[in-house]
Every structure is written in structure tokens, then in C-alpha cells.
Amino acid sequence: MASEVVLLDFWPSMFGMRVKIALAEKGIKYEYKEEDLRNKSPLLLKMNPVHKKIPVLIHNSNPVCESLIAVQYIDEVWKDKAPLLPSHPYHKAQARFWADYVDRKIYSGGRKVWTTKGEKQEAAKDEFIESLKVLEGELEDKPYFGGETFGFGVIREVWTFERRKPEGAN
Numbered sequence: 416m417a418s419e420v421v422l423l424d425f426w427p428s429m430f431g432m433r434v435k436i437a438l439a440e441k442g443i444k445y446e447y448k449e450e451d452l453r454n455k456s457p458l459l460l461k462m463n464p465v466h467k468k469i470p471v472l473i474h475n476s477n478p479v480c481e482s483l484i485a486v487q488y489i490d491e492v493w494k495d496k497a498p499l500l501p502s503h504p505y506h507k508a509q510a511r512f513w514a515d516y517v518d519r520k521i522y523s524g525g526r527k528v529w530t531t532k533g534e535k536q537e538a539a540k541d542e543f544i545e546s547l548k549v550l551e552g553e554l555e556d557k558p559y560f561g562g563e564t565f566g567f568g569v570i571r572e573v574w575t576f577e578r579r580k581p582e583g584a585n
């Protein structure tokens with residue numbers, strides 16, 4: 416039986432983009448459902464009752480919440496094509512460490528820059544640039560962040576992936 420995959424998302428969400436990139440890399444067909452975050456659908460509230468956030472990957476009616484958990488789930492279920500995480504436990508741990516770093520430092524640092532003003536914003540900018548330098552240092556001269564091939568590392572760092580509004584989106 417073909418598996419049924421649904422993605423609850425909001426088109427500009429960088430968290431949603433991670434999951435869309437993972438699905439695209441694996442060549443998985445799925446149904447895309449755009450959410451209005453000011454008026455969340457009963458399906459979203461049912462599938463993610465804890466955080467009530469997108470993205471939610473629904474696989475054969477089972478919800479998988481949190482973007483990085485969904486990316487790892489996709490990698491484990493569709494393991495025959497385009498591996499996203501390294502197979503070696505240590506390298507896998509490193510990939511997870513840097514994914515966590517991006518969520519803690521880059522996302523929250525960027526958010527601070529665009530939600531503050533004046534001196535606080537200047538301090539936030541400096542902190543954000545320092546966090547980017549740390550990432551840059553980790554990249555060194557590798558063709559892709561986190562390794563030699565496209566994978567988990569690229570997915571977590573893609574912030575400006577083409578944000579194309581799907582037809583019918585608000």
C-alpha cells in the first residue's frame with residue numbers, strides 16, 4: 416500500500432522549508448495543506464495539540480511534529496534514497512549538535528535583530544554576526560556545511576530557500 420503523506424505548513428516558514436527540502440530530496444509525493452496561523456485548522460490543533468505549530472508531517476495519519484524531528488523521521492523511513500544524516504554515530508551526533516545550534520543561536524539571534532530597536536538591536540546584530548562566524552568556522556572549506564554531500568547540514572542552514580507562495584495561499 417502506498418503511504419499517505421500530508422504536510423501542514425505556512426509557506427514562508429523556514430521550519431516548514433526544512434521538511435519540504437527533505438521530502439523533495441527523497442522524491443516523496445505529498446499533499447500540501449496551507450495553514451492560516453491566525454485561524455488554525457481543527458486538523459492542526461488535533462495533530463499538534465502540544466505546540467499547535469506548523470510544520471506537521473502526517474504519515475499514514477500519524478503526526479510528526481517539530482521540523483528537525485520530521486526531517487530525521489523522513490530520513491529513517493525513506494532510507495534508500497539521498498541519506499540526510501551521516502551513518503556514523505559520532506558524525507550523526509555532530510550534525511544534531513549543529514542543528515541544535517542553529518535553532519538556539521541563529522534563529523533566536525535573527526529574531527532578536529528584527530524584533531528590537533536602537534541599542535538593543537545593535538547588540539543583537541553583533542551577537543548574530545558572532546554566531547554566524549562560529550558557523551562559518553565550522554564550514555571551513557567543505558563544499559557543504561557538515562560534510563562533502565548535501566544533507567541534514569544543508570537542510571538546517573537553508574534560511575533563504577526560495578519562498579514561493581503556493582497558489583491559494585493568503
Ligand SMILES: N[C@@H](CCC(=O)N[C@@H](CS)C(=O)NCC(=O)O)C(=O)O
Nearest residue numbers: 428430452467468469470481482483
Ligand atoms: N521548533 C519548531 C518551530 C515551529 C514554529 O515556530 N512554527 C511557527 C511558524 S514559523 C508557528 O507555527 N507559529 C504559530 C504559533 O506560534 O502559534 C519546529 O522546528 O518545527
